[in-house]
Amino acid sequence: MNISLRQITTFREVMRSGSISQAARTMMRTQPAVSAMVATLEDELGFRLFVREHGKLSPTPEAQFFLEECEAILDRLERTERTVNQIRSLQxxxxxxxxxxxxxxxxxxxxxxxxxxxxxxxxxxxxxxxxxxxxxxxxxxxxxxxxxxxxxxxxxxxxxxxxLECVCVLRADDPLAAREEIGPEQLDGRPMAVLFDNHTTTRRTAAVFHEAGCTLTRRVELRTSLPGLQFVAAGMCYMICDMLTAYSYIVQDRAAGHLVVRRFRPVIRNSxxxxxxxxxxxxxxxxxxxxxxxxxxxxxxxxxxxxxxxxxxxx
Structure with missing residues (x-):
């Protein structure tokens, strides 16, 4: 069989409206066009869908059964169309x-x-x-x-x-907070929270301190940076921190103002x-x-x- 969606929708409309003429008006098509569509559908199916009795169009039992299949097909098509529209609109x-x-x-x-x-x-x-x-x-x-x-x-x-540039995180009441920039000279020998030895930021920080002739004192070693902010807030240490972690603090705790961030120079990048x-x-x-x-x-x-x-x- 070679049945089109137009044939199916036309058949459904005739079943709903009860007449060829009303279906034609609803679908904004001519009555002969709707009649021809129903006739070609019957030819494709191999059985009658409607009989005319006493001037009235009546569906056959086969039409009632076929309507259930058509409704299922069209409902699925409508759901698919809604899904496609949702995907297209990122919904x-x-x-x-x-x-x-x-x-x-x-x-x-x-x-x-x-x-x-x-x-x-x-x-x-x-x-x-x-x-x-x-x-x-x-x-x-x-x-x-x-x-x-x-x-x-x-x-x-x-x-x-x-x-992204790493920043220095310290308590707001620390004397170093008055500086616009902080470098290894200001943190020489002071307790620091750092990531594990093999982390890129730790290696770069150690290199910067070494080149400046300063001592990097590792008081707290971490797997991730976020817990280090708690140690800094407690006044236990300073921290050269990636921008993402520092941003989380800035967004969440800016009103409290326990910590501040300052530029660290020379620049340590964290890409x-x-x-x-x-x-x-x-x-x-x-x-x-x-x-x-x-x-x-x-x-x-x-x-x-x-x-x-x-x-x-x-x-």
């Missing part, structure tokens, strides 16, 4: 996101809250993983988008890199990247989130730039 689908710890506590959830506000049918899976594991999850196409520390280039990964599978085409929703994430990174930079500036006198 439906699923996003799988793998995120580094520094951004998992506040930055990424805050970003997603805004992104998902008007997308009730869009589901999200968000996991926190180390940057090295995120690379593998993206390369193997298990996740749609990753946010990690910048990896070495791989053919199986597409990446956009963003250079992050947006990762997507290299051998797969991004979905529309992934592409939209990608752009949203790019904008959020730029806004974070602006916020942190303002946070590191000294307040104006009397301000």
């Amino acid at each position: 439906a689908g699923k996003l799988r996101i793998a995120c580094l710890p520094a951004a998992s506590g506040l930055f990424m959830p805050r970003l997603l809250t805004g992104f998902l506000a008007d997308k009730d049918e869009l589901d999200v899976e968000l996991i926190m993983r180390s940057s090295s594991l995120i690379e593998d999850l993206i390369a193997s196409q298990q996740y749609d988008l990753g946010f990690s520390e910048t990896p070495a280039p791989r053919a199986s990964i597409e990446q956009a890199d963003f250079e 992050v990247s947006i990762l997507t599978p290299g051998y797969a085409t991004m979905s529309l929703t992934t592409r939209a989130l990608y752009g949203h994430l790019e904008q959020s990174i730029h806004r974070m930079r602006e916020t942190m730039e303002a946070a590191t500036e000294m307040p104006s006198p009397g301000g």
